[in-house]
Amino acid sequence: MIRTYGDLIKFLNTPGETVKTVARKLPIGEKRVRALLKDEGYSFDRLTSKWRYTGEGQAPDNELLFGKPHEEETEILPSVQPTKEQVAPAVFTPEQVTVIQEIVKEYLVNATINVTPPPPSQSKALHERVMALPREEGKRSTFLTYGNALDRIEKLAQRTWIDKAALVTLALSDFADKHE
Numbered sequence: 679m680i681r682t683y684g685d686l687i688k689f690l691n692t693p694g695e696t697v698k699t700v701a702r703k704l705p706i707g708e709k710r711v712r713a714l715l716k717d718e719g720y721s722f723d724r725l726t727s728k729w730r731y732t733g734e735g736q737a738p739d740n741e742l743l744f745g746k747p748h749e750e751e752t753e754i755l756p757s758v759q760p761t762k763e764q765v766a767p768a769v770f771t772p773e774q775v776t777v778i779q780e781i782v783k784e785y786l787v788n789a790t791i792n793v794t795p796p797p798p799s800q801s802k803a804l805h806e807r808v809m810a811l812p813r814e815e816g817k818r819s820t821f822l823t824y825g826n827a828l829d830r831i832e833k834l835a836q837r838t839w840i841d842k843a844a845l846v847t848l849a850l851s852d853f854a855d856k857h858e
Contacts, residue, residue, distance in 0.1 A: 680704060683718055684739030686711075691728045704743075714743065808844045816843065 680686050680703060689695055701708040715721075718741070719733015731737035770778070831849070835842045 681742060682739060683715075683720070683737070683741050683743060686715070686743060687720065687729050687731075687739070804838065804848075805840065807848055808840050811844055811847060816847075 680689055680700065686700065689700060690697065697708050697711050701711050704711065706714075715729065718738050719731055720729050720737075721732045722728075723730050731739075831842055831845050834840070835845055
């Protein structure tokens with residue numbers, strides 16, 4: 679099992695093994711495998727046909743490939759919660775209280791105005807609707823879209839990891855249901 683950079687390099691330096699075969703064993707693609715290696719300071723030596731560490735310092739052979747948090751994303755939390763004596767109570771002046779109340783009222787008014795219930799076709803979770811699509815041979819078609827509709831579908835597909843064809847199928851189906 680490939681868990682660390684050392685495991686990965688050992689596997690890649692085995693005769694007959696390539697980045698492509700590693701990518702099939704890991705949940706990432708070839709480009710991502712190469713990027714991981716390059717980011718950690720590894721490079722492919724064409725003379726020896728082996729991967730080796732060319733970065734500064736010691737090779738990160740024992741570091742995990744996945745699950746390694748970025749330093750800027752980690753936060754050290756205290757192991758003990760502060761006591762009431764350690765926490766200063768928030769004290770606001772009457773003017774500050776009035777301003778805060780106005781801000782909250784304005785927010786609540788705007789929030790209720792802008793909230794619209796989802797149409798019945800969207801009441802089911804998106805992924806449930808995709809799973810309910812018939813798994814049959816689809817019909818291939820090329821069409822032109824106007825505006826940014828396709829860009830929005832592509833962003834939604836990237837964000838939700840749902841196939842663009844499934845999203846377009848749902849959109850067209852909803853449109854046909856509404857206008858039939």
